[in-house]
Amino acid sequence: MLGAIGLDARQESAYRALVALGAAEAADLAHRLALPEPDTERALRQLEHQGLVARSSACRGRWVAAPPGVALGALLTRQRHELERAELAAAVLAEGYRAEAAAGAGSAAHDLVEVVTGASAVAHRCLQLRLGAAEEVCALVTGRPVAAPGLDDEAAEKTAGRGAPYRVVVERRVLSLPGGTAGVSAALGGDVQVRTVERVPAELVIADRGPAMVPLTGRGAEPAALVVHASGLLESLSGLFEAVWREALPLRLGAHGMPEEGRAPGPDAVDLEILSLLLAGLTDASVAKQLDLGLRTVQRRVKGLMELAGVTTRLQLGWHAYRRGWVARELRE
Template identity: 75%
Template sequence: MLGAIGLDERQESAYRALVALGAAEVTDLAHRLALPETDTERALRRLEQQGLAAQSSARLGRWVAAPPGVALGALLTQQRHELEQAELAAALLAEEYRAEAAEPAVHDLVEVVTGGRAVTHRFAQLQLGATEEVCALVTGRPVVITGQDNAAEENAARRGVLYRVVIEREVLSAPGGLVELTAALGRDERVRVVDRVPTKLVVADRALGMVPLTVHGSDPSALVVHGSGLLESLMGLFEAVWREALPLRLGTGTPGGAPPPVEELAPGPDATDLEILSLLLAGMTDARVAKQLDLGLRTVQRRVKGLMELTGVTTRLQLGWHAYARGWVSRDP
């Protein structure tokens, strides 16, 4: 937790132990931390440099903790000041860049990123730099980073960045696919499904995009596209796919994640029924739906039959139409 002010795990543990004890000998502190005395003393020296600990003037070899409220407060104030200075410098550099390159050269509008680690880093940067919206087309065959590894997505969504994502149907059947999608929907991300997406794509704030360049058997690489006609075309491609895709609903009462109104609970389907409907409309079979939702096949079929009886229809095609007509599923959550 104190890594933001420059402490590693050992130094933070040493400070916490020293705060709990008030004061301690190096030997006692090393025993408490289960560390060699040399490592413990090195950690204490670092704390001394940060103003978090000091050697006792009354007893040689004894260390005393500085009051956290005062010592940590001073460090945090210094960190804020340094961040403000860095932000100011970044703003000045951005202004200088715009002044020198009001019309950037064509080769500055795109950049090629090569190597799995570099692509992963740039992909995370793109999301962490977003302030309003991230749009993405996702295939069922990740090359560099999977949904579980994409911590930047959770971070950005927590900051209020809107995610609009279109996935291939194959993602629903991938190991852990529904778990990832349920977590995404729980963060109020909007997810839709199509048979196939034309390409992998991510665009942040309609200002910066990223598409893969990787060919089979080569190192992962990607093209980063800055604001330009090419980026507008990529956004146009995303919007076209988005309009044709079907919304996905998992574990929620109504589109968008809000619970259904009380008056709709009795006559309408419950949350499990809505999950089944959503997955069936996404193209999954009864058996696959049963497996993904950890239900019996007969349970799924019985619930579908119950929905057909509720709507007074005789075919599943009619059921899908009535589900849209009654607002159980929607193209615009």
């Protein structure tokens, strides 16, 4: 937890133990932490350098913890100042990079692309693109992504509440996977528009209209991806995403709960999620599984929607849903 201010696990454990004890000798602390005494001594000296512990003036060989509110507050302040300087340096470098890219129409081809190999390197680079985007992240996601944005717990934790809005197109089979819709919504956060098509032509991630990331290898081989910078290829990839996005069917992903009291009669959030998934091609049973609802609940709600729309078939319900704006296909320019 204190790694953000420069402490490793051993230093943090030593400091926490010393705070709990108030003061202790290195040997006692080493026994408490189940660490070799030389390693504990080294950690204490490093903590002393950071102002978190001090040698006792009353008893030789004893170490005393500095008050956390004062000592950690000073480190946090220093860390904030260092982050501000790093942000300023990053902004200067980014401006220089954009200027060079704009003037570099004659750059060598190898400067416009980079190859990333290895599962961890691909995942890290993709996460970099997602976290570094300021305006928008666009992505095409297949049922079993190789290099598209990882819809996993680790990526979700790192990007929670951070980064730019998302526009994502997923293959229909993603919606049939266990927790498919919940996984997309949780991994990408609240500011996300999701659409679905029968088949995505290629995996793709584009951050702020560039760079873009596409996979190079198929499943079974070592993961690799191509990162494309400003070029005609990047423009083509952006055009591909926009073409797929225009033809994709919108999905409503959100927290399905009870309708608000006192609101005007009409479909609530759960109704709209059910309707969205049905229009995407899922069966009643699949919708019930995705939304953690009973099959009879889904069927009852669909019947209620048909009565609300004044129709007798599901085909008519789909047409009325578009006509009434229940599943609007709004495009973001």
